[in-house]
Amino acid sequence: MASESEMNSFYDNKPWLKTYPEWFAPEFPENYGTILEKFDRATDRYPESPCLYYFETACSYAEIKKMAHSMAAALADMGLGPGDRMLFVLQNIPQAVIASLAVWLRGGIVVPVNPMYTGKDLEHLLADSGARWVLCEDLLYEKKIRGVAKEQKVITTSPLDFFDEGSEIPAQLESSEKRYFADTADFMTLVREYAGCPVKLNPPTAEDLAYLVYTSGTTGPPKGAMITHANVDHNCYVYEAAARLDRSDVVLGVAPLFHITGIVAHQAIAFHLGIPLVLHNRFDAEDVLDLIEKHRVSFILAAITVYIALLNHPKFASRDISSLQKLYSGGAPVSPATVEKFRIATGQTIYNVYGLTESVSPATISPLGQNGPVDAESGALSVGLITPGLEAWIADVNDPDTLMPPGEEGELVLRGPSIISGYWKKPEETAAAIRNGRFYTGDVAKIDDEGWCYIVDRKKDLINVSGFKVWPQDVESVLYEHPGVKEAAVVGVPDSYRGETVKAFVSLGESFKGKTTPEELIDFCRERLAAFKYPRIIEIIDEVPKTATGKMLRRELRTQKTAERPSGGTGPLFQDPSGEIRRKDEGNP
Numbered sequence: 001m002a003s004e005s006e007m008n009s010f011y012d013n014k015p016w017l018k019t020y021p022e023w024f025a026p027e028f029p030e031n032y033g034t035i036l037e038k039f040d041r042a043t044d045r046y047p048e049s050p051c052l053y054y055f056e057t058a059c060s061y062a063e064i065k066k067m068a069h070s071m072a073a074a075l076a077d078m079g080l081g082p083g084d085r086m087l088f089v090l091q092n093i094p095q096a097v098i099a100s101l102a103v104w105l106r107g108g109i110v111v112p113v114n115p116m117y118t119g120k121d122l123e124h125l126l127a128d129s130g131a132r133w134v135l136c137e138d139l140l141y142e143k144k145i146r147g148v149a150k151e152q153k154v155i156t157t158s159p160l161d162f163f164d165e166g167s168e169i170p171a172q173l174e175s176s177e178k179r180y181f182a183d184t185a186d187f188m189t190l191v192r193e194y195a196g197c198p199v200k201l202n203p204p205t206a207e208d209l210a211y212l213v214y215t216s217g218t219t220g221p222p223k224g225a226m227i228t229h230a231n232v233d234h235n236c237y238v239y240e241a242a243a244r245l246d247r248s249d250v251v252l253g254v255a256p257l258f259h260i261t262g263i264v265a266h267q268a269i270a271f272h273l274g275i276p277l278v279l280h281n282r283f284d285a286e287d288v289l290d291l292i293e294k295h296r297v298s299f300i301l302a303a304i305t306v307y308i309a310l311l312n313h314p315k316f317a318s319r320d321i322s323s324l325q326k327l328y329s330g331g332a333p334v335s336p337a338t339v340e341k342f343r344i345a346t347g348q349t350i351y352n353v354y355g356l357t358e359s360v361s362p363a364t365i366s367p368l369g370q371n372g373p374v375d376a377e378s379g380a381l382s383v384g385l386i387t388p389g390l391e392a393w394i395a396d397v398n399d400p401d402t403l404m405p406p407g408e409e410g411e412l413v414l415r416g417p418s419i420i421s422g423y424w425k426k427p428e429e430t431a432a433a434i435r436n437g438r439f440y441t442g443d444v445a446k447i448d449d450e451g452w453c454y455i456v457d458r459k460k461d462l463i464n465v466s467g468f469k470v471w472p473q474d475v476e477s478v479l480y481e482h483p484g485v486k487e488a489a490v491v492g493v494p495d496s497y498r499g500e501t502v503k504a505f506v507s508l509g510e511s512f513k514g515k516t517t518p519e520e521l522i523d524f525c526r527e528r529l530a531a532f533k534y535p536r537i538i539e540i541i542d543e544v545p546k547t548a549t550g551k552m553l554r555r556e557l558r559t560q561k562t563a564e565r566p567s568g569g570t571g572p573l574f575q576d577p578s579g580e581i582r583r584k585d586e587g588n589p
Contacts (some may be wrong), residue, residue, distance in 0.1 A: 016451025042274030071102035082107030107202030112258035157187035224424030331467025354383035463492030484512030
């Protein structure tokens with residue numbers, strides 16, 4: 001057993017540094033800037049270079065800057081100024097990028113949220129963030145926003161806005177139509193009306209907040225992670241160095257721009273290097289293959305589910321995706337078998353990365369060409385090496401002041417320039433998660449003698465569905481609304497596609513036994529929860545196991561054998577308007 005001084009020395013010496021390749025810098029300069037400054041620098045240097053590709057439409061850096069300044073003038077007239085928050089409820093469309101720049105030009109803070117959230121979820125986030133402005137897609141305004149944004153000024157927009165007349169509309173948007181509302185402003189109308197108007201700029205500093213990104217974190221309901229421009233800037237340097245990105249690269253925006261991966265590894269890194277970002281509204285495997293081929297995409301960071309979807313697409317083998325040279329995966333556990341299947345099919349390796357909202361994307365990463373080993377004990381593929389500038393420790397799960405020896409499991413603890421300072425207006429939750437600048441991740445991990453990190457388990461009960469976090473109590477509370485449910489316990493179980501899927505164990509009241517079915521309960525939840533939250537599997541049992549004090553034994557439930565969810569089809573995978581990833585011919589989602 002290593003002594004305390006030996007363990008302190010192990011972590012102080014940062015063993016991962018000795019495993020870095022020679023070209024991977026161990027530290028970066030600390031004179032961090034803002035995302036806005038990155039964009040302005042790229043525009044000054046490469047004004048006519050493509051900034052965004054949206055399907056077939058190309059927008060240069062100069063064109064995006066012009067629209068951002070027009071929108072900033074509109075927001076100034078609407079009263080948005082330094083420190084104000086604006087809620088974004090959008091898919092991956094150009095308006096999300098333009099409006100972010102406009103908010104920062106006025107010194108404001110972007111609050112990007114998942115369009116799959118229900119109206120009730122959005123009502124909570126509006127109240128918690130104090131956002132007095134909302135930008136949302138027109139369809140979502142009718143379905144979710146109108147009823148809850150009663151005090152806010154709302155701007156609506158359409159995923160069709162960047163298609164010229166006569167342009168071919170992709171299949172995923174064929175049923176869409178542009179909508180206008182008497183009680184909202186229209187995004188593109190504002191851009192046209194305020195074109196060339198003078199606007200007072202209030203650009204932020206590196207230490208100002210760029211985002212409030214809501215996360216369940218390690219405990220409780222959603223909390224707003226306070227992300228500064230400097231936090232984002234640091235991790236731009238990490239991605240540039242680790243993936244060896246340069247001006248020749250093209251980024252595929254496959255992760256949502258409301259997610260920390262999309263924020264940093266798509267939008268910010270594109271601005272950082274002055275390179276194009278390819279957007280495609282929602283994930284559709286066929287669209288993605290088309291766009292990789294057309295725009296010669298070279299860099300992807302996506303959940304492993306995206307690679308599985310592409311690999312299983314019937315046209316995959318016939319497409320020219322030879323431009324893909326820098327492939328990374330994060331957000332959900334990565335199976336070594338899947339990495340090998342992709343390598344055999346393409347000749348390219350998928351490199352692993354691990355991060356959290358609180359670490360502003362990467363906390364560990366595999367440098368390009370140096371994939372991590374597989375842990376012999378757990379079978380887990382290493383999530384990489386601790387990123388430059390970060391300190392890391394493995395602490396005893398039951399005693400956070402005690403460090404674990406190399407190769408032993410414990411809670412991963414991080415400190416450094418990418419770690420957030422806390423949660424928005426939640427001092428108690430901040431104090432529980434961040435102590436002496438050290439962020440206690442809630443993830444059980446190990447670091448070996450060579451510095452490779454492995455994520456083994458979760459300290460808490462959060463469920464990770466394709467990178468989206470689900471808090472079990474949210475699902476349980478909905479199940480309890482059903483009159484037949486006596487007890488409910490929700491856990492995450494392994495899923496070959498999503499990484500994890502939501503499973504509920506339910507006991508029924510006497511009068512409902514033999515009458516209420518799992519299918520009925522799944523439909524009940526589907527109507528009341530966001531698409532990624534509702535349980536795909538429900539098992540009816542006599543009684544939910546509990547401790548002597550009445551606490552549900554979720555760990556015991558997780559170990560019970562779970563039948564695989566039927567695939568229900570063989571067609572290509574796509575993301576439907578609710579955000580659910582399914583097969584084209586799937587009848588049993």
